[in-house]
Amino acid sequence: MDSMFLNRLGAAFLLSGVSVWMCSAVGSAVVPQTAPAKPAFSLPGLENKPIAPFMAHADAARGDALVHQVCTSCHAVNEGASDGVGPNLSGVAGRRIAGLSSYSYSGALKGQQKHFWSDQALS
Numbered sequence: 342m343d344s345m346f347l348n349r350l351g352a353a354f355l356l357s358g359v360s361v362w363m364c365s366a367v368g369s370a371v372v373p374q375t376a377p378a379k380p381a382f383s384l385p386g387l388e389n390k391p392i393a394p395f396m397a398h399a400d401a402a403r404g405d406a407l408v409h410q411v412c413t414s415c416h417a418v419n420e421g422a423s424d425g426v427g428p429n430l431s432g433v434a435g436r437r438i439a440g441l442s443s444y445s446y447s448g449a450l451k452g453q454q455k456h457f458w459s460d461q462a463l464s
């Protein structure tokens with residue numbers, strides 16, 4: 342190995358390090374690492390309200406359309422279908438939280454396994 346090769350190798354490592362550092366600095370400046378001031382999806386004034394009165398007037402067809410619009414990009418909703426990015430939601434109402442053996446849930450959701458998905462919990 343001649344000294345020129347070692348110089349080039351050192352320069353390559355140095356440039357790679359500087360590039361990674363610059364990308365990280367620019368990324369941190371452009372994408373804030375704090376929680377958003379306003380939730381992306383908010384239900385003003387409806388958080389933590391009992392769901393039962395709303396269920397009395399629920400429009401199942403509209404709910405079905407919304408689920409297909411918003412949720413099915415990650416969740417299958419047909420019985421027996423494979424899990425997607427998220428677990429299959431067929432029969433989720435009344436099911437144990439993180440209750441599918443086929444899906445690898447996060448530790449946070451697994452920690453809720455003694456509870457069930459009631460209408461209120463889903464809300």
Ligand code: HEC
Nearest residue numbers: 411412414415426427428433437438439440441446447450
């Ligand atoms: C961007 C992907 C994505 C979208 C869109 C999404 N989910 Fe999920 N969902 C997930 C993931 C991933 C999990 C598993 C989370 C975990 O393990 O902590 C999950 C978990 C769930 C669970 C828990 C299921 C169980 O077996 O305990 C429910 C209920 C749920 N989602 C409902 C919905 C509904 C309703 C919508 C639409 C309004 C929706 N999700 C949209 C990715 C998504």
